[in-house]
Amino acid sequence: MAVSRKAKDSVIRIAFLVTALSSIVALGLIMIYLFIEGLPIFEHVSVIDFLFGHLWYPTSDPADFGIFPLIVASVAVTLVSSALAIPLGVMTAIYLAEIAGPRTRGFFKPVVELLAALPSVVIGFFGMVVVAPFLQEAFDLATGLNLFNAAIMLAFMSVPTICSVSEDAIYSVPAELKEASLALGATHWETIARVILPASLSGISTAIILGMSRAIGETMVVLMVAGGAAMIPTSLFSPVRPMPSSIAAEMAEAPFRGDHYYALFAIGIVLFLFTLLFNIIADHISEKHKQVGAATL
């Protein structure tokens, strides 16, 4: 007996619904768990003291749970690495999509994407044994394990994301937009700056935010090359201790369901809220600059 088309249709619909739901449920459970394990710390420390305290001595007696230097370090590392990665990533993308010939493009795009496949521990190791001594020599620093080194390594990791996502966005700008611009007598450069970039702004901003999310959440690299001093950085070359590296370094030794353990989960909550904020901003921007048709520019 043949199954009716309607029945087949609804089976497929349910299959997709279940798949989609299961990822949402997984995310929801992780979130709930994060909050269950993180919130108890606020019975001992006020939210203000936790977020704005300057001292992080989780195992002393009495313990200090102030994560302000950790937050500042995360934000600083993310901003500096974005300052390095955004121009690099976006300009490479423009070059690949608009300027390079098809053969150059066919060669360089996979190479850039391969950079994304490098394990972060390899990049961290490179930063530790090659870049750190170099920075120390070149700038006559006390230590090469610092904010700047971490930012360079993170930029390394976010360039491929930023580049390949924006390249796709630029590449998919409708050809008639470009042709219209050129037909009006605009040069290739003017077309890129005035037509193609604005038209792909939604995709490019999504790419940038994705790259920044990667930088703020990345653990291995900052654990290895940021230096790990829980102090508010005073210069580009201060050693810092971003939030993910604190969690990774200390979770193994924190007594299960002790204050320290709760505090580390609370840092996880802060990190989660940061990435959530990033995603909301990305969504907002891409919605605002959404290209719905060739005529909307």
Added chain:
Amino acid sequence: MKKLAALLATFILVATSAFADTTVKVDGSTTVLPIMQKMVEAYMKANPTVKFTVSGGGSGNGIKAIIDKTTDIAMASRKMKDKEFALAKEKGVNAKEIVVAIDAIVPVVNPANKISAVTLAQLKDLYAGKTTEWKALGGEGPVVVISRDTSSGTYETWEELVMKGEKVFPGALLQASSGAVVQAVSKNKNAIGYVGVGYLDASTKGLTVDGVVGNEENASSGKYPISRDLYLYVNGEPTGEIKKFVDWALGAEGQKLVKEAGFVPLKKK
């Protein structure tokens, strides 16, 4: 059919009893872990009927597990705190402490550094952030202080024996493992760090503390000021397989493996 069921039942009974009382769970300190892994491997080779599962969740987790009776042996690189002993008693666990090895913590500098000796007081000033130039000790350049994470057992020992109640200043670079400390010190001529005696090699230079070389001999005789015991904790007086294993670990064979893992064996009685 009935016969088959009976056979199956006996089989399950035998199988479970063969496994049930001979699996020993070990959890805790990542410092003690390499010793324990070596010991367990050798012990299981000699006694194929005993099964060990070893995991390193940190001293805190190991002690928590022994209090909650979710592990048979806890490894710890620090002594159980009074609070933890009290909690154990409350839950009906009589935690028994066994010293399994000794660890000497040695301050290390880059081989390019001229300094080769420090005093405990100088170390304290360095780690409190009071001494910021090597000039004060007869060297040159700024001091870069490298420490283990505040939650590491090695750090806790350092805080107790060197800092004596003071805190390592927040400007110290914290590294997540002893290997990372060695790596950082070997790459930075201004750096000072501290590691267990097992991590000493040519890439860094160990300093004498108060004139005593941090080596096995001085650590086990107690002459070296920054040494600590490494512990196992069990629930109550050990019996059966656990007792056999503990006796073996404290004996000549086990202690030879302590040395192989890079730590200091217990003094021979």
